[in-house]
Amino acid sequence: MVQLDVSYDTKTFEVPPAFDETGRLTSDCARQARQILDEHGFVLIPDLLSDEEAAKGLDFIRDAIDNPNRETGAFASESDIRHRRRDFCPLPSAKPVLSYAALICQRLEEVLLEYCGRSRQILEISTLTSYFGSSHQYIHRDPEGVLCMFVAVDDVSPEQGGTVFVPGTHNYSGAEYAHGRKANRLMELYQAQANFRILRYNLINLWRIRKLAEPSIPWRELRARVFSLQTDLHQPNLARFLFGGSAFTILNFAPHKIFSFLRYRKIIKTAYRLVQAAPKKGTVVLYRSDMLHAGPDNRSPIPRYFFNLNIARDIIFADRWRNGYSPHRSLLAEPISLGDLLEEQN
Ligand SMILES: [Fe+2]
Numbered sequence: 001m002v003q004l005d006v007s008y009d010t011k012t013f014e015v016p017p018a019f020d021e022t023g024r025l026t027s028d029c030a031r032q033a034r035q036i037l038d039e040h041g042f043v044l045i046p047d048l049l050s051d052e053e054a055a056k057g058l059d060f061i062r063d064a065i066d067n068p069n070r071e072t073g074a075f076a077s078e079s080d081i082r083h084r085r086r087d088f089c090p091l092p093s094a095k096p097v098l099s100y101a102a103l104i105c106q107r108l109e110e111v112l113l114e115y116c117g118r119s120r121q122i123l124e125i126s127t128l129t130s131y132f133g134s135s136h137q138y139i140h141r142d143p144e145g146v147l148c149m150f151v152a153v154d155d156v157s158p159e160q161g162g163t164v165f166v167p168g169t170h171n172y173s174g175a176e177y178a179h180g181r182k183a184n185r186l187m188e189l190y191q192a193q194a195n196f197r198i199l200r201y202n203l204i205n206l207w208r209i210r211k212l213a214e215p216s217i218p219w220r221e222l223r224a225r226v227f228s229l230q231t232d233l234h235q236p237n238l239a240r241f242l243f244g245g246s247a248f249t250i251l252n253f254a255p256h257k258i259f260s261f262l263r264y265r266k267i268i269k270t271a272y273r274l275v276q277a278a279p280k281k282g283t284v285v286l287y288r289s290d291m292l293h294a295g296p297d298n299r300s301p302i303p304r305y306f307f308n309l310n311i312a313r314d315i316i317f318a319d320r321w322r323n324g325y326s327p328h329r330s331l332l333a334e335p336i337s338l339g340d341l342l343e344e345q346n
Contacts, residue, residue, distance in 0.1 A: 002204045004136070004197060006274040008158050012036075013167070013275070014044045023107060030110030033286070037111070041170030042277075042287035048107055049151065049282040057153035057307050060096055061127040064089050073126060073326030077137055077295065079228050079235040083221045085134035085298075090126045090328035093336060101125055101309055102344035104151060104284060109342055111286065115147045116311045118339030123310040124325040130161055130298040133213045135202045135225070137234040137294040138247040139164070139194045139274075143324045144171060145314040146289035151307040152279040160304040162278035163285060166190070166292035169272065179271055182264070189261050190272040191292055195236070195248035198294070202236040205297065214301070234294070311338055 013036055018029040025033070025045075036043040049057070064070055065087060072081070073088035080086035091097045101122070105112060123146060142148065156162045168178075169187050176184045206225060210217040227239040233247050240246035261268070276296060277285055287293065289310070298304050310325060321327065 002201050004201055004274065006164060006276045008276050008278060010044055010275060010277050013040055013042060013165075013277070014046060017045055017048050017107075019107070024109050025107060025111065027110060030108075030114075033108075033111045034114050037115075037286060037288070040165075040167040041291035042165050042167070042285065042293075044277055044279060044283055044285050045108075046280055046283045048104070048284040051281060053103070054151075054153045054282045057100055057151060058305060060091075060100070061129075061153060061305050061307060064091055064127055065129060071326075071328055076234050077135070078230060078232045079225050079237065080130075080134045082230075083133075083225065085131050086295075087129040087131075088126060088326060089129070090124065090326045090331070092328050093125070093330040093334060097125060098336070098341070098344055099346050100307070102341040103346055104149070104309070105338065105341040106344075106346075108284065108286070112147065112311065112338060115288075116313050116338050118337060118342065120312045120314070120338050121316065121321070122331065122336045122338065122341065123312055123316070123321055124308065124327050125331065126308045126326055126328075128295075128306040128308050130295065130304045132298055132301050133206075133209060133217060134161075134298045135206065135235055136164075136198050136297040138198055138236055139166065139191050139292050139294045140234055140247045141292060142289035143320065144290040145312065145316070147311045147313055148287050148289050149309040149311070150279075150285040150287075151309070152281055152283045152285075153305050153307050155281045156278045156304055157300060157302075158276065158278045159298070159300040160278065160302060161296035161298045162276055162304070163287075164274050164276045164294045164296050165287065166194070166272050167275055170288040170291035179267065182267075185260065186264055186268055186271055187292065189257070189264060190268050192248065192252040192257065193261065193268065194274065195252070199236040199241060199248060202297070203238065205299075209299075
């Protein structure tokens with residue numbers, strides 16, 4: 001296997017939980033979590049859920065995936081989804097799902113309310129699954145103004161993936177002043193460099209694992225994933241690289257960009273790095289949607305499951321909500337706010 005230069009050491013980004021008598025994070029613990037989120041753009045809170053609570057989440061995720069009539073999401077990594085290497089499934093606003101989401105939000109109340117007001121909408125409650133043979137997404141930013149949450153309902157090993165973050169790349173007023181006021185340009189160059197490596201990594205590994213997959217990856221799928229002409233922003237493939245329609249294209253190799261890269265390559269090397277969060281069961285990961293991140297490939301025969309919740313930090317145009325996220329039709333029909341979840345009785 002070709003390897004990417006990724007650190008799995010997430011200690012700097014973790015806050016051990018401490019709970020008050022109501023079961024919520026203590027003010028001090030919430031303050032530490034906000035501090036890390038503000039500084040790096042993401043934070044991990046291990047053991048926010050007990051093993052039993054995590055297992056409960058895994059149970060209804062499996063039930064949801066087993067339902068042949070379920071809704072499916074197709075907003076990212078469309079090629080992986082078409083070939084059943086990933087599965088994004090919006091969850092219905094049923095009592096067990098809402099109670100579960102409420103339990104997590106209530107424990108995190110003092111963290112969430114710093115970023116999202118009580119009236120802000122829950123944009124999506126879903127489950128994200130990846131299987132062996134899925135591709136490493138390009139490093140990208142999601143639409144701004146959203147606080148995203150991944151809940152590890154089972155242990156995630158580095159081989160199963162998790163989420164890759166580039167610490168310190170979130171947007172805020174004056175963020176571009178960092179690194180001698182060159183932060184925006186340096187982040188753009190770093191993203192292009194990382195995505196070049198991811199394109200190479202993906203193509204080589206796809207070729208190498210074609211016979212290891214069970215069943216093996218058929219030629220038709222291999223060809224479709226390398227030369228897919230269907231738009232896919234996050235899937236590294238050759239056709240989209242050459243003809244556009246993805247987060248990384250041949251335009252990133254324009255002469256002035258290569259010149260900039262050569263000029264700043266030393267500072268880029270020290271300013272940014274890839275950190276992969278492969279969280280243990282019961283961990284909650286919070287991140288700001290506008291930071292650089294990606295969903296890695298799954299190199300393990302064991303599927304990787306996440307419970308996913310996205311909360312708006314601002315008002316959102318209805319079309320953007322429907323097109324940029326995967327709300328279940330029951331959530332669209334009856335919108336839910338963060339306040340609703342904070343008041344939900346478990
Ligand atoms: Fe994303």
